[in-house]
Amino acid sequence: MVSVGDGVARWRRVADEIRSAITDGTIVEMLPPEVDLAQRFGVNRHTVRRAKAALADDGLLRAERGRGTFVNAVPKRLVYSVGTRTRFSENMLRQSLEPSGRLIRSEQVAADRDKAELLKTKIGAPLHRLEKLSVADGMPLSRSICYFSVERFPAIIESYAETGSITQALRMCGVHDYRRGETRLTAERASVRDIELLNCAADAIMLISSALDIDLDGKPIQAIRTKFLADRMELVFGGS
Amino acid sequence: MVSVGDGVARWRRVADEIRSAITDGTIVEMLPPEVDLAQRFGVNRHTVRRAKAALADDGLLRAERGRGTFVNAVPKRLVYSVGTRTRFSENMLRQSLEPSGRLIRSEQVAADRDKAELLKTKIGAPLHRLEKLSVADGMPLSRSICYFSVERFPAIIESYAETGSITQALRMCGVHDYRRGETRLTAERASVRDIELLNCAADAIMLISSALDIDLDGKPIQAIRTKFLADRMELVFGGS
DNA sequence: CCTAAATGTCTATTTGTATAGACAACTAGT
DNA sequence: ACTAGTTGTCTATACAAATAGACATTTAGG
Numbered sequence: 001m002v003s004v005g006d007g008v009a010r011w012r013r014v015a016d017e018i019r020s021a022i023t024d025g026t027i028v029e030m031l032p033p034e035v036d037l038a039q040r041f042g043v044n045r046h047t048v049r050r051a052k053a054a055l056a057d058d059g060l061l062r063a064e065r066g067r068g069t070f071v072n073a074v075p076k077r078l079v080y081s082v083g084t085r086t087r088f089s090e091n092m093l094r095q096s097l098e099p100s101g102r103l104i105r106s107e108q109v110a111a112d113r114d115k116a117e118l119l120k121t122k123i124g125a126p127l128h129r130l131e132k133l134s135v136a137d138g139m140p141l142s143r144s145i146c147y148f149s150v151e152r153f154p155a156i157i158e159s160y161a162e163t164g165s166i167t168q169a170l171r172m173c174g175v176h177d178y179r180r181g182e183t184r185l186t187a188e189r190a191s192v193r194d195i196e197l198l199n200c201a202a203d204a205i206m207l208i209s210s211a212l213d214i215d216l217d218g219k220p221i222q223a224i225r226t227k228f229l230a231d232r233m234e235l236v237f238g239g240s
Numbered sequence: 241m242v243s244v245g246d247g248v249a250r251w252r253r254v255a256d257e258i259r260s261a262i263t264d265g266t267i268v269e270m271l272p273p274e275v276d277l278a279q280r281f282g283v284n285r286h287t288v289r290r291a292k293a294a295l296a297d298d299g300l301l302r303a304e305r306g307r308g309t310f311v312n313a314v315p316k317r318l319v320y321s322v323g324t325r326t327r328f329s330e331n332m333l334r335q336s337l338e339p340s341g342r343l344i345r346s347e348q349v350a351a352d353r354d355k356a357e358l359l360k361t362k363i364g365a366p367l368h369r370l371e372k373l374s375v376a377d378g379m380p381l382s383r384s385i386c387y388f389s390v391e392r393f394p395a396i397i398e399s400y401a402e403t404g405s406i407t408q409a410l411r412m413c414g415v416h417d418y419r420r421g422e423t424r425l426t427a428e429r430a431s432v433r434d435i436e437l438l439n440c441a442a443d444a445i446m447l448i449s450s451a452l453d454i455d456l457d458g459k460p461i462q463a464i465r466t467k468f469l470a471d472r473m474e475l476v477f478g479g480s
Numbered sequence: 481c482c483t484a485a486a487t488g489t490c491t492a493t494t495t496g497t498a499t500a501g502a503c504a505a506c507t508a509g510t
Numbered sequence: 511a512c513t514a515g516t517t518g519t520c521t522a523t524a525c526a527a528a529t530a531g532a533c534a535t536t537t538a539g540g
Binding site: 005009010011043044045046047050064065066067068 | 496506
């Protein structure tokens with residue numbers, strides 16, 4: 001039997017509610033006074049102050065004694081368009097951001113059942129496993145792990161290391177165009193590794209996208225699992 | 241200055257890491273012993289035990305003294321396909337689940353700038369605001385708020401109350417088919433209201449979809465913002 | 481039968497979280 | 511100058527979280 005606490009401090013909960021009230025426009029310029037907030041959330045004033053301190057620490061708020069508490073900056077999420085042609089660099093450049101990527105690690109692994117099915121290889125077939133970090137304007141945005149068939153793309157690692165771009169590396173391997181197949185989405189709390197790699201808050205949320213890129217004949221190219229920092233990103237599907 | 245703690249208990253963090261190790265197949269049938277886990281996560285054995293107690297409480301684990309700890313059931317996420325034609329009931333029926341909806345609240349509000357732009361009405365124009373809860377097999381899955389132009393759909397509320405389905409209500413209003421325009425996705429921690437309505441864990445994560453449905457001429461029908469329980473759902477785009 | 485390895489239980493201590501109340505310091509308006 | 515309203519600081523108390531160590535209980539295997 002688990003005892004009463006749920007493992008999330010109340011000040012953290014309050015901080016999150018205030019933050020989303022700011023991002024979705026419920027709170028515009030000024031925060032309600034601390035006693036009001038305390039009553040609304042059903043907590044002590046000190047708990048509200050703790051929450052506000054955390055938000056102020058993130059540069060979101062500015063409290064002025066005697067006057068009140070003001071919203072410093074409304075954090076805007078970066079938009080990432082997921083279409084049939086999805087390219088990280090294009091997405092960032094469209095928003096005047098300087099994209100860059102960093103290779104965390106690369107290795108060969110054996111295909112398990114899921115990946116074999118996706119990439120249409122045999123179970124146990126060798127796969128390149130590439131772990132990357134995507135950065136825009138110096139801010140880490142996402143972390144991806146992608147898998148390529150070693151048989152089909154023997155030299156993809158070297159090409160990526162050379163160019164720093166998957167799109168270009170694929171071109172060197174003879175794939176001049178590819179498109180996005182299926183994308184599956186869910187969300188989880190950031191793992192300790194996410195936190196250290198992305199340099200984000202300890203309670204950050206990751207938007208997880210599992211996708212398959214295919215060439216123009218429908219043959220699988222790469223299986224990608226990307227974890228986006230949810231509070232810095234917004235994914236857009238369709239419409240454009 | 242915020243003092244040291246980050247507002248998320250370590251046992252909660254450990255529990256989450258173990259849970260995702262189970263769902264993504266890293267841990268298959270049996271958990272490593274507590275001392276190993278404690279060392280791996282850099283925490284005390286008692287902290288691991290607290291985490292395991294929480295997971296066992298959710299029915300995910302079963303510990304047997306002297307033998308070890310076993311995975312009880314691998315939680316599988318429900319799949320929700322988002323295509324150009326997205327219907328909740330169809331999605332659930334395809335997985336042999338009994339869909340149902342519950343109207344939480346309906347009211348009229350004035351269009352703010354964002355909604356006016358989306359729905360192509362004037363700022364301040366009256367909108368129906370419908371707050372719904374979607375349930376499959378008795379389990380709450382998501383919570384949505386949708387907006388309709390009162391001018392275009394004066395009787396949508398009554399029709400929805402009668403039929404319990406937006407698709408059918410629209411049909412009664414003369415819209416026999418519609419499709420999904422753009423869908424924007426992000427994620428946030430559940431608010432206190434989410435928790436009470438969806439009857440979920442206090443630290444649940446919500447997958448947030450903001451979308452626009454349009455009729456076959458491209459005219460806007462409804463703006464929808466849905467919050468899905470991320471640990472019960474997976475959204476799928478494209479591919480099918 | 482004995483041992484190694486695993487989970488379960490107990491006590492104790494330290495740090496973080498939450499509440500409560502009181503009061504100081506500052507601002508804006510009357 | 512005064513007052514009402516706001517943020518900032520202090521003390522105190524109770525409970526939860528995290529660590530540490532010791533030992534009991536059960537299982538499986540040699």
